[in-house]
Amino acid sequence: SAVISQKPSRDICQRGTSLTIQCQVDSQVTMMFWYRQQPGQSLTLIATANQGSEATYESGFVIDKFPISRPNLTFSTLTVSNMSPEDSSIYLCSVTRGGGEKLFFGSGTQLSVL
């Protein structure tokens, strides 16, 4: 298993501001994933963060809006930039122990943008 600490757990932000979400894993992992769940929707993959290289973004997500850092094998951040109410979602980081192995999730960040 994996223990993943994610913070903040929730935040209420003003339109136009940015929020950085942090994710700390209890052991080294190659890939970290960032997901979003908008109200009424399922989990959508935003990007895959690999240590030592730029994150790989899914269609519809761009680095300018969701910059990701991965400074080492146990930590990653996701920034939601220039927020609008449409960014109100639950954001989750997750890791896998190996190819095809199950995902372990952080506790999530509930973001509300006013």
Add this chain to the structure above:
Amino acid sequence: ILNVEQSPQSLHVQEGDSTNFTCSFPSSNFYALHWYRWETAKSPEALFVMTLNGDEKKKGRISATLNTKEGYSYLYIKGSQPEDSATYLCAPYNTGNQFYFGTGTSLTVIP
């Protein structure tokens, strides 16, 4: 992006009823199929990882089957309990090393 479909979208059952949901996914480049349970205010939690055609997994009252040739998986819950209330997500994992979640089935078990 994989097209993953789950049905039904939501389900209300009485306590003690048995129920099942469906996950449909592209069968090409298949590597594994995951089922997750996501309870309100908690993180998604893995239920099963299935890899072989014909696989059947069981965990207590919950079981799942897999058909990789036709691209579907069923999740069964026997004798539903209120604590089974959650959203159940399936996520195929292909050789592209990525997970794509279905839209989920929201289950409510009425005491």
